[in-house]
Amino acid sequence: MRFGRLFANKLKRRRPRPGDKWFMDEVFIRIRGKLHYLWRAVDQDGNVLDILVQSRRNARAAKRFFRKLLKGLQYVPRVIVTDKLRSYGVAKRGILPGVEHRQSRYLNNRAEVSHQPTRRRERQMQRFKSPRHAQQFLSTHSRIHNxxxxxxxxxxxxxxxxxxxxxxxxxxxxxxxAPSI
Structure with missing residues (x-):
């Protein structure tokens, strides 16, 4: 937790520009017995673009995730692929009106698979202690994992x-x- 954020930020500056096709998904995580949602965006190469931990799964939460994602990447995708959650459509119409939006439960498998490393770490750590801790750890972990x-x-x-x-x-x-011998 102490040095991970520093290393992750340096690695983020070195990475090439992500793809123009984004896959978005949300998955629930339990934090102290309460349900929270982990929103995740992945490009066509499987690189995690950004994550956000929130307590809700509505249009307002989706808009907040879209704004955070666009602020960090500073460019607009060509296509967004999501599952059929209606919150994505509302947020996309409000924030990214000119972007193509594909909704399918099968096209979104790339985002679904990207949750697996998070689930493994969650089991190893015996759950997260707070939403803030989950957000900090998972954003750092995703950059280093990429x-x-x-x-x-x-x-x-x-x-x-x-x-x-x-x-x-x-x-x-x-x-x-120094390199190890």
Whole structure:
């Protein structure tokens, strides 16, 4: 928690521009027995763009998530893919009127799959203690996870080694550590 935010912000500055097709989804998480919603946006390459923990799942919450997402990325996507939650349509019409919106329960699998690392960490940490703690940890965790998520199925062995070495080299630069022998 102490250094993670610093490292994640440095890694965020190094990442290439995300794709122009965004997949959005929300999933519930329990924090001290109360339901909260984790809103997540992922680009077509599977990189997590942004997350937001909120207690509601309505149009106002969706608009807040859209504004936070656009403020952080500073450009508009070509297509947004969501499930059939009506809050997305209301928020999209209000904030991104010129963007194509596709709603389908099957097209949104990329966003659904991106929740898996979060669920694994949530189990390992034995749940989150507060919404603020969840927001801070998950936003940091998603950036660092993006950096080391190498898309192994799309790479040959040589390409995988090169990409992995580049990722660890960038990590050493960000954390200013010496390579281990």
């Amino acid at each position: 950096h080391f998520q190498l898309r192994r199925h799309r790479l040959t062995a040589d390409q995988h080694r090169q990409v992995r070495n580049a990722a660890f080299s960038a990590w050493r630069d960000v954390t200013r550590t």
